[in-house]
Amino acid sequence: MRKAHLILVGLLLSFVAKATNDIPRPEYPRPQFERSTWVNLNGTWTYEFDSDNTGNKRNLPMSKSLNGTITVPFCPESKLSGVNHTDFIKKIWYQRSLTIPTDWKNKKILLNFGAVDYAAEVYLDGRMVGFHHGGSTPFPIDITQIAKPGQTYNLVVAAFDNPQSGVQTCGKQSLEKSSYACFYTRVTGIWQTVWMEAVSPYGLKSAITSPNIDNKQLTITPQFYQISDGQTLEVTLYDGQKKVAQQKSKCSNGGDLILPVKGMKLWSPESPHLYDIIYRVKDAKGQVIDEVKSYIGMRKVHTTNGQFYLNNEPYFQRLIMNQGYYPDGIWTAPTDEALKNDILLSKAAGFNGARLHQKVFEERFHYWADKLGFITWAESPNCGMNPNNEIASRNFLSEWTEMLERDRNHPSIITWAPFTIFSNITPTFIRLIFDTQKITKAIDPSRLFNDVTGFHVATDIWSIVNYDSDVTRFALKLKPETIQGEYTNQPLFIGEFGGLVWETSENNKGTWGHGGLFTNENDIYECLEKLVNAIQASEKVTGFCYTQLTDIEQEKNGIYTYNREPKLNVERIKAIFEKIPSRLTKKK
Known part of the structure; x- marks a missing residue:
């Protein structure tokens, strides 16, 4: 009897595992604020394009089935979506049924979207329940008052996208019909995980973690959905299985809890130590009503x-430009493992970090960077x-703020690094830069701010662009006397360099890159080593970003192919970049 029971349990577990594996991108999408009660809504949805914007007239918010099927969270331009439509998509509708688990009674029910490009409207049984602007940031919709446990509803999402409007962020999405130069296939609609979670109405809404290594303490600043009499928050810090510190306090929005960290272990690329955190919200009787897992x-x-410091020691940043494109998923990595693999490929080539260029990366990428030890610059697309344009500025500040709030604990x-190179600098843009800097420092004063790569108004780092492959001219541009603008001894950083093109296929038609096209592999190593030698000889340069990790469509200046296969001798590349050590001697 026991044997039969075990077989039945085994079959059940196997079925559950298979069902989970059938869901694309099944991992928990918010790794620094994790709850156990959630439902992944990725998978097969129905969809319909709406080029003439007649969907509302045709009552699509009420539709229980649309014309085609699409695999969420992959955008319709991608192969993994099953659609692979790469022309402009002005509007797309999505539909699926939504069943609320029966054990979610007396809970706040949140419908979460990782990212929808660009503007979204969300309907439940034909009723609009929420909307959002910004193609790269998450947004929750509280459906508690509408959705009842045990009931099934019709979920419809409309996504609007107009990259040619000039008022929305696009990143490297092509504004022409086809890809060209360093602009690639567009992204429309849902491109990150959609999921539901059940939360106590008095649960933890957010928690800001502020490490202070000089005073060996960690400050937690919580915010709650609501606060009841006698409600408390318990925060416990773990080093593996060992409890390091614990603090309890009455719940208060913005009321800091300070945890001493004895025997503190620092985080760095060389030793990426992470402490686990468990937040427990308790009611007046001491019962746990909400539990969240995190780390720091x-x-x-x-x-x-003029020097950059990590943990009070001079540190040289050897960054690689990563634009986060995938041949089958475009902006969405096909698997969580693919995100991890991009970091491993970068480290294998001698880099200790990356500039995450013109894209808000999935939060799971930051999780792997935290875990594997990989510093990053986070950008806006x-x-x-x-x-x-004032409307564009308004849209940008809203989206940038949401990105900061999502990622500030990593x-x-x-x-x-909010902006890249712009040629048309006007008072309106300068005002936007100052506003962005002010908002950034208000939300997170602990990190550095790089305003515009190649042009500076209010910056902690003086980043330049230097794609010259002639080593004499390249080195000349690294001298302080050649720096343009009001340089006030900020750390000098080469924000972009290299871009050397090595194309091994016989057909080079359409190939594009920042540097020249090399036909001899040894010439690439020779050129690269001369450039790195010039950087090492410079008295001011505190880091660089090499262009780039992989080829992307027609752009062929990657160290790896678009499919993540080595194009060059990676060990040789690694030896060249690592001629400059991460740990530096303090300047006198």
């Missing part, structure tokens, strides 16, 4: 005397927007 890395970044992120 104890580390500090700052600048002084600001290309495509007109920074001299130790791997060391710099916020």
